[in-house]
Amino acid sequence: DAMVIQNPRYQVTQFGKPVTLSCSQTLNHNVMYWYQQKSSQAPKLLFHYYDKDFNNEADTPDNFQSRRPNTSFCFLDIRSPGLGDAAMYLCATSRDREGARxxxxxxxxxxxxxx
Amino acid sequence: AQSVTQLDSHVSVSEGTPVLLRCNYSSSYSPSLFWYVQHPNKGLQLLLKYTSAATLVKGINGFEAEFKKSETSFHLTKPSAHMSDAAEYFCVVKDSGYSTLTFGKGTMLLVSP
Known part of the structure; x- marks a missing residue:
């Protein structure tokens, strides 16, 4: 089945120690997104890639970076995690981005x- | 600009009774509207979506939603709740001119035996 896969499901890191989260997709979608979701809140978009074009949200801290080496994979790098960065991180994909559908x-x- | 208001932060129902989760939206263009469900410590699963075809949309697990333009609403309903429906539900709007989704704050559905 085509799907979006995230590894690991749970990640423990130390304050200030860099961490990388990974996402892969078998849907062959052009767009990949990273969201941060804190407890009892809606997901908040951090950035997205349209093909190789990186689009950062204005309020995303510099501490958060992303890489997309190919269509299938996208990584979220947190350079110096703080206690406030503890959250669920969600990866999403879509075929395109501009259409309402x-x-x-x-x-x-x-x-x-x-x- | 687009925005979404989920009118209830929590809804409690008994198993076997109807479910109503309310959502109002604001949009400058012809929007698409989505309902996603999130079980604890899981990702978001698409329940259903409206994309300007039929105003009554049927989704998975017996859920449906009706797009009412005059009321700017997209309420989610299910005739009979099941224990496995207990989860958080997000109403989401997307305008054709935007590349991003706008989420409501979520409604936690609690189902008691």
Whole structure:
């Protein structure tokens, strides 16, 4: 089945220690998104890639970076995690981005814990 | 600009009774509207979507929603709740001119035996 896969499902890191979360997709979608979701809140978009074109949200901290080496994979790098970065991180994909009909398909998420 | 208001942060029902989760939206263009469900520690699963075809949209697991332009509403309903429906539900709007989704704050559905 075509899907969005996130690894690991749970990640524990130390305060200030860089961490990388990964996302892969078998849907062959052009767009990949990273969201941060804190407890009891809606997901918040951090950035997205349209093919190789990187689009950062204005309020995304510099501490968060992303890489997309190919169509299938996208990585979220947190350079120096703080306690406030503990959250669920969701990856999503869509075929295109501008059309209203475009549906985003979400992965299962990675729960990040910062000690 | 686009926005979404989910009118209830929590809804409690008994198993076997109807479910109503309310959502109002604001949009400058012809929007698409989505309902996603999120079970604890899981990702978001698409329940259904409206994309300017039929105003009554049927989704998975017996859920449906009706797009009412005059009321700017897109309420989610299910005739009979099941224990497995207990989860958080997000109403989401997307305008054709925007590349991003706008989420409501979510409604937690609690189902009691």
């Amino acid at each position: 475009e549906t985003q398909y979400f992965g299962p998420g990675t729960r990040l814990l910062v000690l």
